[in-house]
Amino acid sequence: MTSLEEVAAYLPSQRIPIDELSDELGLSAAEMKVYRRYYGLAEVCREPGTLTDLLLATAGKLDALRGREERVRYVVQARTMPVVVPYPINPVHEVRDALGLGHATAFAVTHHACASGLLAVDLVGKLLASDGDPDALALVLTGEKTFTLAAQTVPGTAANSEAAAAVLVGTHDDRDRMLGYAARTHGRFYECLSLTDELSGEYQRIYTEALAEVVLAAVGKAGLKLSDLAMIFPHNVNRLSWARLARRLGLPLERIFLDNVPITGHCFCADPFINYRTALDLGLLHPGDRYLLATVGLGSTFSAMVFEH
Template identity: 30%
Template sequence: MKRSKQVRSSVAFLTELGFSYGYVTEEADRFDELLVAAAQEAMADSGRARADIGTLFLYSGLNPHARAPRAGGILERFRYPVAKLADQLELSHANALALSQQGCSGLLSAINLAAHMVEAGGSPAALCVAGDALPRNANREIMYNLMSDAAAAVVVERGSPRNRIVSFHQLAQPAYWDSPQRERELVAAYFPMAQRAICAAVEQAGLRLSDIRWIVPSNVSLRSWTILAELLGIPVSRIWSKNIARVGHTVCCDHVINLRDMSRKGALTRGDHLLLFTFGFGASWTSLILQH
């Protein structure tokens, strides 16, 4: 890792937290190309025809209204990225929906919503695409985490033989909506709320923590995962933390990146129960349990 103007801390401190690399989009105005590439790869991997995709979800965790439009630029607010993505993917028949404002929890929420829609009937599959690129020269340290730009996508299918959704549980504390002003309170609340969200999802699934083969993490600092593992009474070795150093923490793509790498490295066995957990500003603590 090299020191950058986009981080405040020393290389030694970031390394101690578990980070070695961060990824920055060099051309932010071409970020949609990453979204298209991720979506195309997910559709190809699923083997689904475009006609099977009834709904397209596009999630962004960054606040799209953080800056006011320039004078006379109100119409620009109606240039919807999800419509552009549907056009680029040739999904004009799909219902295109954009989701936002759940921070790092958003993609897991989108997957849960897509699963309910698919199970309710209609089209047999939905496509969830997510990604964020921080503004140029933005500070990439957020609450002791090194942030990376990334895009990811998954196809949610009715009756899928792999990565079946077993349970979803989310705890919300909207009183923490003002993250900059309540940062210290969020840090204090993080661990007990994380423990509650994880244990509730496990109980809802009719499982015990010992039944979970892997915790698939958001790539936040390794130190925080060590503390959470102690609270849960599980060995750190059951947290697949290999990408914390290599990738850093993306806003909402960590779980998809990690699952893909776990599959490629042969870490997954059919029948394994996997627990995906993340915290999102806003604030929400979210757990999704899958059976591989």
């Protein structure tokens, strides 16, 4: 049984109002007004250090890792982008070694873009189960730097941010245990930001329905109904897209945790985990609560995962 032993989140103290990014992102005053008023975006985080610094700051907040380093079998970096630093730097190896986890197997997954974080949790859970050691652990690292213009924004949708989350995964039933996972890739949109106008329009038309499909599939695999969910922890691209999903599913919008959208913007694969950690710190989850993480990766993969707290 895949379980979350602990989730840590790190939000750098450096914040930039999105209004100050209009020239950098090539947004007109009218477009920026849409970002603020309709998308609910206000500021983004920036990490002054390197990607390794960002990931280490997050992993360093995992209390459950201290004293259990020898149990970690895998260290996995879940990336939105295949290339996140110049060659030959390798952040996942640097973080592994700095944490004293040199014995662990380290690799990255990028296949689902911003949904790669959920893919990584599912993958390491299966690896741990096949290893047969009930005390073994895996560390999943999420979060990236906005080091290029393409990494700074999803045009017409989101402003991207530099924050991170670290997820310690185990196989114990008494932790936050995974009940169901669903992912679907709509491969005809593989060109991401280079889609033709026709395909881009089609993607916008199918987006809400495709997201609803995987949410319902994950809930169904968990043997639950939507009404059984205490909370949905989404990615933070914008508020409008989740309002549309809430209407499609007939869910109260307050059941979707959107508090971080104006504070962080979109933090690549880290969003659902950051939102989970924030809600936990606010006391919004109680033992026995079922909750769902949901996200979408360009390319385009829709993904949802259900847990019991």
